[in-house]
Amino acid sequence: MTTTHEPTSPEIGGIGHSLRRKEDDRFIQGAGNYLDDIRLPGMLHMSILRSPVAHARITKIDASEAEAMDGVVAVVTGEMLAGYNLAWMPTLSGDTQAVLATDKVRYQGQEVAAVIATDPYIAKDATSLIIVDYDELEAITTPQQSLQTDTLIRDEKDGQTDNVAYTWESGDKAATDAAFAAAAKVVSLDTHYPRSHPAPLETCGAVADVNPATGQATIYLTSQAPHAHRTLFALVAGLPEENIRIISPDIGGGFGNKVPIYPGYVVATAASLVIGKPVKWVESRSENLISTGFARDYYMHGELALDDNNRITGMRASILSDQGAFFADAQPSKFRAGLFHICTGSYDFPNAHVEAKGAFTNKAPGGVAYRCSFRVTEASYIIERLVDVAAAELGVDPTEFRSLNFIKKEQFPYLSPTGFVYDSGDYHAAMDLAKQMIDYDGWRAKQAAGREEGRLIGIGVASFTEVVGAGPSRDYDIVGLKMFDSAELRVHPTGKAILKLGVKSQGQGHETTFAQIVAQELGIPATDIKVVEGDTDNTPYGLGTYASRSTPVAGAATAVISRQLRDKAREIAAHLLEANPDDLDWEPGKFFVRGSPESSVTIQDIAFAAYTNHPEGMQAGLEGVHYYDPPNMTYPFGTYIVVVEVDPGDYTWKVHDMVAVDDCGVRINPMIVEGQIHGGLTEGFAKANMQWITFDEGGNCIGSNFLDYLVPTAYETPNFRLGETVTPSPHHPIGAKGVGESATVGSPAAFVNAVVDAVSHFGVTNLDMPVLPHRLWGAINGVEAKP
Amino acid sequence: MEVTVTINGAAESRDVEPRMLLVDFIRAELGLTGTHIGCDTTSCGACTVLLDGAPIKSCTVLAVQADGRELRTVEGLKNGALHPIQAAFKDNHGLQCGFCTPGMMMVGSSLLEQNSDPSDDEVRWAISGNICRCTGYMNIVKAIQAAGAAMQGGGE
Numbered sequence: 001m002t003t004t005h006e007p008t009s010p011e012i013g014g015i016g017h018s019l020r021r022k023e024d025d026r027f028i029q030g031a032g033n034y035l036d037d038i039r040l041p042g043m044l045h046m047s048i049l050r051s052p053v054a055h056a057r058i059t060k061i062d063a064s065e066a067e068a069m070d071g072v073v074a075v076v077t078g079e080m081l082a083g084y085n086l087a088w089m090p091t092l093s094g095d096t097q098a099v100l101a102t103d104k105v106r107y108q109g110q111e112v113a114a115v116i117a118t119d120p121y122i123a124k125d126a127t128s129l130i131i132v133d134y135d136e137l138e139a140i141t142t143p144q145q146s147l148q149t150d151t152l153i154r155d156e157k158d159g160q161t162d163n164v165a166y167t168w169e170s171g172d173k174a175a176t177d178a179a180f181a182a183a184a185k186v187v188s189l190d191t192h193y194p195r196s197h198p199a200p201l202e203t204c205g206a207v208a209d210v211n212p213a214t215g216q217a218t219i220y221l222t223s224q225a226p227h228a229h230r231t232l233f234a235l236v237a238g239l240p241e242e243n244i245r246i247i248s249p250d251i252g253g254g255f256g257n258k259v260p261i262y263p264g265y266v267v268a269t270a271a272s273l274v275i276g277k278p279v280k281w282v283e284s285r286s287e288n289l290i291s292t293g294f295a296r297d298y299y300m301h302g303e304l305a306l307d308d309n310n311r312i313t314g315m316r317a318s319i320l321s322d323q324g325a326f327f328a329d330a331q332p333s334k335f336r337a338g339l340f341h342i343c344t345g346s347y348d349f350p351n352a353h354v355e356a357k358g359a360f361t362n363k364a365p366g367g368v369a370y371r372c373s374f375r376v377t378e379a380s381y382i383i384e385r386l387v388d389v390a391a392a393e394l395g396v397d398p399t400e401f402r403s404l405n406f407i408k409k410e411q412f413p414y415l416s417p418t419g420f421v422y423d424s425g426d427y428h429a430a431m432d433l434a435k436q437m438i439d440y441d442g443w444r445a446k447q448a449a450g451r452e453e454g455r456l457i458g459i460g461v462a463s464f465t466e467v468v469g470a471g472p473s474r475d476y477d478i479v480g481l482k483m484f485d486s487a488e489l490r491v492h493p494t495g496k497a498i499l500k501l502g503v504k505s506q507g508q509g510h511e512t513t514f515a516q517i518v519a520q521e522l523g524i525p526a527t528d529i530k531v532v533e534g535d536t537d538n539t540p541y542g543l544g545t546y547a548s549r550s551t552p553v554a555g556a557a558t559a560v561i562s563r564q565l566r567d568k569a570r571e572i573a574a575h576l577l578e579a580n581p582d583d584l585d586w587e588p589g590k591f592f593v594r595g596s597p598e599s600s601v602t603i604q605d606i607a608f609a610a611y612t613n614h615p616e617g618m619q620a621g622l623e624g625v626h627y628y629d630p631p632n633m634t635y636p637f638g639t640y641i642v643v644v645e646v647d648p649g650d651y652t653w654k655v656h657d658m659v660a661v662d663d664c665g666v667r668i669n670p671m672i673v674e675g676q677i678h679g680g681l682t683e684g685f686a687k688a689n690m691q692w693i694t695f696d697e698g699g700n701c702i703g704s705n706f707l708d709y710l711v712p713t714a715y716e717t718p719n720f721r722l723g724e725t726v727t728p729s730p731h732h733p734i735g736a737k738g739v740g741e742s743a744t745v746g747s748p749a750a751f752v753n754a755v756v757d758a759v760s761h762f763g764v765t766n767l768d769m770p771v772l773p774h775r776l777w778g779a780i781n782g783v784e785a786k787p
Numbered sequence: 788m789e790v791t792v793t794i795n796g797a798a799e800s801r802d803v804e805p806r807m808l809l810v811d812f813i814r815a816e817l818g819l820t821g822t823h824i825g826c827d828t829t830s831c832g833a834c835t836v837l838l839d840g841a842p843i844k845s846c847t848v849l850a851v852q853a854d855g856r857e858l859r860t861v862e863g864l865k866n867g868a869l870h871p872i873q874a875a876f877k878d879n880h881g882l883q884c885g886f887c888t889p890g891m892m893m894v895g896s897s898l899l900e901q902n903s904d905p906s907d908d909e910v911r912w913a914i915s916g917n918i919c920r921c922t923g924y925m926n927i928v929k930a931i932q933a934a935g936a937a938m939q940g941g942g943e
Binding site for chain 1: 804806807811814815819820821822823824825826827828830831833860861862864865869873874876877878880882883884885886887888889892907910911912914915916917918919920921922923924925926927928
């Protein structure tokens with residue numbers, strides 16, 4: 001496939017132009033249309049009553065006082081939903097989850113009842129009048145406790161005799177054991193990737209509008225995957241799918257939080273169906289943090305086998321994941337631990353074995369891929385920490401150890417020991433550029449000099465490989481829906497176009513980027529192309545935006561349909577020029593007769609002719625739709641190097657410099673790509689420095705608001721410097737690989753490696769995230785620090 | 788209670804409950820939905836508006852407290868042409884999902900009224916009550932500084 005691009009003029013604005021974003025005009029004027037901005041005539045408001053305890057049997061719910069309150073229209077309980085067969089709903093991992101609790105509550109914040117009222121203040125007031133009696137049970141707050149106790153969290157499940165959510169493995173155990181038996185040296189690491197929450201600035205919500213006369217259900221949702229959600233609504237609620245229209249309006253950030261279906265969506269829809277009026281539900285920040293999709297929470301053990309030449313010969317990893325009360329990971333169904341088995345990373349060795357087990361706990365369900373392609377973040381973290389541990393034990397520079405073990409450029413496509421076929425890469429080039437940009441040797445000298453003066457400078461490296469763009473239908477589906485994606489392109493008679501996609505932007509700039517792909521392929525100015533997403537009645541089916549899949553899959557669909565229309569345009573041009581189609585040459589925006597550039601027609605002329613003067617025997621119009629089934633995943637990579645300094649007085653740490661070299665293949669809009677990397681680096685910094693959610697022994701969520709769940713502000717966030725190498729994906733029509741998550745995946749290990757490096761001379765070999773001052777103090781002083 | 792405000796230059800009166808938050812007054816009563824709600828704890832700044840010219844978090848002020856006073860929201864930034872800060876946010880890719888953007892621009896425009904040439908640190912301190920989850924802040928800082936330069940006449 002071609003991956004080189006004819007340059008386009010700034011007026012056309014094809015691939016490689018840092019076009020200013022089309023969507024910004026409405027956002028900078030306060031004219032975005034987010035979920036909470038939607039107001040429909042007669043609309044009612046819903047508020048949810050949540051469990052204050054982590055684990056308890058419900059013995060009584062008395063809503064009479066709430067029902068009697070002025071302005072209250074209805075109080076919905078699980079028992080009422082059971083009458084419609086809606087008390088439980090399927091999760092994206094094939095489990096079932098309570099919509100409103102009937103038997104037990106299984107985590108603090110679980111949905112127990114909902115009030116529908118004429119005003120949001122009244123709805124909230126009325127929830128406090130509902131009396132619920134709880135008979136408390138043992139709260140299970142860690143997966144280790146979960147596997148030891150006799151208390152069953154999921155006692156409602158037939159045949160469930162323990163708290164195990166799933167087990168899974170990948171790789172060749174026997175061959176890997178043999179490699180370890182023959183190893184000259186084995187290094188290991190135990191680490192916890194803590195529970196986190198994507199916390200987009202806009203919380204989740206729904207406005208359900210079911211018309212009792214027609215049965216039409218228009219459901220506005222904060223949804224990253226509106227088509228998949230429509231199908232799930234049809235399956236859960238039993239509504240006929242042609243009558244369900246999901247509209248995902250402007251989304252105020254998603255990061256994986258808006259992939260699952262939440263109980264509030266279902267209750268609002270059921271309430272609208274029964275009451276016959278629109279019902280709005282918008283969760284508060286606390287509700288968002290305590291009940292919707294968390295991320296990570298992997299307890300990881302990793303080992304590397306090494307030979308006498310400092311080459312890695314094998315890897316073992318075992319995972320215990322905290323799943324919360326329901327198994328609600330948003331993973332492709334074939335992969336129970338997501339794509340964690342990409343944990344062999346950027347390194348060339350033949351043997352690996354991964355085993356994973358998930359345990360139920362009394363915490364909110366989720367396991368969403370927070371700015372991450374299905375657990376790739378955890379995978380990247382364990383391997384990039386492990387190679388640092390290995391380099392330190394061997395006394396080798398961590399960049400040299402990596403370079404020695406990297407998969408070489410000429411080895412691509414590369415079959416990994418867990419079965420991935422890496423499409424392309426040049427890891428040495430990214431490493432060399434990053435080292436040069438940050439002056440790696442200069443910082444090593446400053447570090448050594450600083451130690452003489454008691455300064456604690458550390459340099460951390462991470463050379464990540466991602467696997468994104470799910471995915472080929474032979475391997476990838478979510479609840480059975482194959483992970484293709486689609487693009488429908490209509491070129492109008494005046495030469496303007498509309499592009500309709502199955503994916504859904506949450507800030508990534510699709511309205512600009514995808515217009516640029518069409519501009520590149522058809523020569524129509526990107527500013528003349530409107531991009532429409534998020535309305536299931538008016539876009540072709542697709543699986544949505546997460547896991548860095550939009551550019552790899554929908555971007556490819558856009559390029560392919562554009563090329564198909566260009567083929568048709570050639571036929572029309574030949575008709576207009578009275579020439580043979582094979583005698584025409586293309587340059588962005590026009591066809592001309594080979595050797596006679598003055599005999600040309602523009603794409604706009606061709607578009608007009610497609611509706612006014614098309615050749616006999618050809619269908620009129622210049623429109624089409626394409627469903628793209630990717631032949632492989634794409635494998636973005638990069639090297640990040642960060643320099644930190646620990647304050648020996650208060651054990652805080654600051655970033656002196658950070659260089660991020662990313663290779664995401666061809667960059668469609670460099671400005672947007674860099675913005676994505678800035679954002680991802682910040683989230684990586686957040687997790688390394690401050691951002692996590694913990695629970696006390698009673699299962700109370702510590703981190704239920706932005707005062708306790710710390711996300712970085714501008715004041716804590718460092719500046720970053722970016723570099724790039726370009727290794728186009730050989731199988732993607734425009735050579736792009738996806739970039740929205742690379743920095744979140746790659747950077748946490750770089751930060752932690754840097755802090756560990758700063759204090760390694762105290763004997764510190766590991767620090768778990770977030771690297772908080774008391775943990776750092778404890779590690780240096782040999783004291784175990786409690787969370 | 789009757790609440791009368793001048794908002795973006797126009798007088799508006801509504802009869803509201805004494806407990807109504809200013810942000811709900813602006814969004815639900817006046818229909819100006821450019822001001823957003825992102826948290827419950829005065830932490831995120833998405834609801835920032837100017838009250839008598841000073842930035843405040845409208846989720847933590849009652850509507851009745853704004854009675855008789857002057858409000859400016861994102862909808863009031865544009866005065867014929869875009870405000871320089873609006874143009875600068877677009878030109879410097881200072882926004883992604885756009886949810887924090889109105890609050891950021893209100894704080895930024897207020898800072899530039901005091902100091903049209905703020906340093907990186909000064910901008911970062913000024914917007915440290917506003918959370919952005921998308922951009923990593925670098926381009927927001929750049930946008931605010933570029934707007935300052937444009938307001939001084941130094942910007943292109």
